[in-house]
Amino acid sequence: MTVQEPATTLARQHVQQRVELAVSTVIFALRPHPVSGEPTIWLPLVRRIREPHLGQWALPGGPLESDEDLAASARHTLERTTGLAPHYLEQLYAFGRVDRSPDRVVSIVYWALVRAEEDAQSVVGDNVEWFVADEVPELAFDHNDIVDYALTRLRAKITYSPIAYGFLPEEFTLAQLREVYEAVLGRRLDPANFRRQALRTLKATGRCLSGRSHRPPALYRFDPSTIRPTTLTFPEEPR
Amino acid sequence: MTVQEPATTLARQHVQQRVELAVSTVIFALRPHPVSGEPTIWLPLVRRIREPHLGQWALPGGPLESDEDLAASARHTLERTTGLAPHYLEQLYAFGRVDRSPDRVVSIVYWALVRAEEDAQSVVGDNVEWFVADEVPELAFDHNDIVDYALTRLRAKITYSPIAYGFLPEEFTLAQLREVYEAVLGRRLDPANFRRQALRTLKATGRCLSGRSHRPPALYRFDPSTIRPTTLTFPEEPR
Numbered sequence: 201m202t203v204q205e206p207a208t209t210l211a212r213q214h215v216q217q218r219v220e221l222a223v224s225t226v227i228f229a230l231r232p233h234p235v236s237g238e239p240t241i242w243l244p245l246v247r248r249i250r251e252p253h254l255g256q257w258a259l260p261g262g263p264l265e266s267d268e269d270l271a272a273s274a275r276h277t278l279e280r281t282t283g284l285a286p287h288y289l290e291q292l293y294a295f296g297r298v299d300r301s302p303d304r305v306v307s308i309v310y311w312a313l314v315r316a317e318e319d320a321q322s323v324v325g326d327n328v329e330w331f332v333a334d335e336v337p338e339l340a341f342d343h344n345d346i347v348d349y350a351l352t353r354l355r356a357k358i359t360y361s362p363i364a365y366g367f368l369p370e371e372f373t374l375a376q377l378r379e380v381y382e383a384v385l386g387r388r389l390d391p392a393n394f395r396r397q398a399l400r401t402l403k404a405t406g407r408c409l410s411g412r413s414h415r416p417p418a419l420y421r422f423d424p425s426t427i428r429p430t431t432l433t434f435p436e437e438p439r
Numbered sequence: 440m441t442v443q444e445p446a447t448t449l450a451r452q453h454v455q456q457r458v459e460l461a462v463s464t465v466i467f468a469l470r471p472h473p474v475s476g477e478p479t480i481w482l483p484l485v486r487r488i489r490e491p492h493l494g495q496w497a498l499p500g501g502p503l504e505s506d507e508d509l510a511a512s513a514r515h516t517l518e519r520t521t522g523l524a525p526h527y528l529e530q531l532y533a534f535g536r537v538d539r540s541p542d543r544v545v546s547i548v549y550w551a552l553v554r555a556e557e558d559a560q561s562v563v564g565d566n567v568e569w570f571v572a573d574e575v576p577e578l579a580f581d582h583n584d585i586v587d588y589a590l591t592r593l594r595a596k597i598t599y600s601p602i603a604y605g606f607l608p609e610e611f612t613l614a615q616l617r618e619v620y621e622a623v624l625g626r627r628l629d630p631a632n633f634r635r636q637a638l639r640t641l642k643a644t645g646r647c648l649s650g651r652s653h654r655p656p657a658l659y660r661f662d663p664s665t666i667r668p669t670t671l672t673f674p675e676e677p678r
């Protein structure tokens with residue numbers, strides 16, 4: 201830059217502080233609540249080891265490397281935080297408020313749903329701790345808003361999409377499926393009503409859960425052919 | 440940077456080419472198809488005046504200013520491209536493939552739906568031209584993928600959310616509402632069936648469309664109280 205440059209360019213360069221891009225990941229798993237024992241949504245957080253917000257808990261993530269795709273960045277964070285590579289990983293939202301960080305950082309947030317059998321393989325990374333999602337402490341930056349947003353999306357989306365299966369193995373019992381809905385929605389569901397509705401979208405495998413001698417429960421799979429093609433149905437979620 | 444820095448830092452800085460952040464906007468309006476005359480989805484594109492892709496059509500947008508929120512950036516692009524400030528503006532998705540541009544650019548894409556009465560006020564910005572959304576030419580970068588993604592989302596979302604009202608004034612006739620669904624879904628709908636389904640989510644205003652002497656059609660409003668609260672319903676969209 202030289203002094204010959206016009207004033208408008210100088211002004212523009214003054215505004216053009218660098219915008220940093222980060223990828224953060226909300227990782228949901230279902231585990232028993234520490235008090236009630238009921239299946240509950242948990243997520244891992246990372247204690248910050250540098251300023252700003254040194255020592256506070258934050259969502260796992262980091263700056264986007266220039267040679268890395270967005271989802272690859274989220275997968276690396278997942279691997280580093282939990283040792284896992286969950287089946288369900290999806291872009292959630294980009295958070296970019298000017299005042300969300302002392303530097304200008306836009307975070308593209310992914311979310312992952314962890315199956316019980318994946319969760320059983322998880323390891324706890326450095327400075328990582330798991331929390332009940334509805335009971336997280338005050339987090340760094342706007343990460344409380346991000347967790348709230350992810351929970352709201354999860355609770356809405358489970359009512360109109362097959363997202364519940366993200367928490368389940370390929371084959372599962374009706375009781376396991378209901379447990380997922382109850383954990384996400386935070387309330388008990390009537391087993392008979394649930395069964396009637398759930399069976400519309402399931403395929404019986406003809407197998408039963410092994411290891412139970414007396415009336416072992418039947419195993420089902422999600423039947424993707426029951427997803428309705430685009431048809432004229434009317435509002436079921438606020439926009 | 441000095442030669443005293445350890446090799447790992449140098450390697451890291453080599454990888455850490457700057458990641459640029461852009462905000463682009465897909466602006467949908469309904470206008471008559473140039474051949475059939477049927478209401479059709481259109482969008483404005485901007486001819487690029489610099490490399491890469493000099494002279495090609497692209498989605499309107501630009502780099503994120505460091506002092507600008509993401510949605511504010513999209514609103515400025517909208518204003519610059521069409522002179523409009525539509526009611527419906529929403530974040531769509533972040534596109535970040537490493538190879539989508541010669542430089543590393545992540546684009547956070549917003550979409551806007553333009554009401555007919557807003558569209559009537561629109562102006563055409565410099566280097567801007569409107570195209571039928573399903574008939575756009577080969578666009579710069581991955582913008583054809585982005586347009587396809589936005590169309591797919593629009594066609595899915597209109598089946599389970601009140602997004603259709605983004606194209607309509609506060610009060611509208613049943614024929615106007617059906618026209619929106621037909622334009623988005625690209626097919627004719629049975630008027631009697633449509634009427635029956637639509638009335639579930641509408642409130643009669645008691646007024647009629649003026650300026651028609653003979654049997655003027657009734658005007659309706661969307662009734663937000665008909666949006667079902669979170670209930671246990673089952674898959675209606677692929678995840």
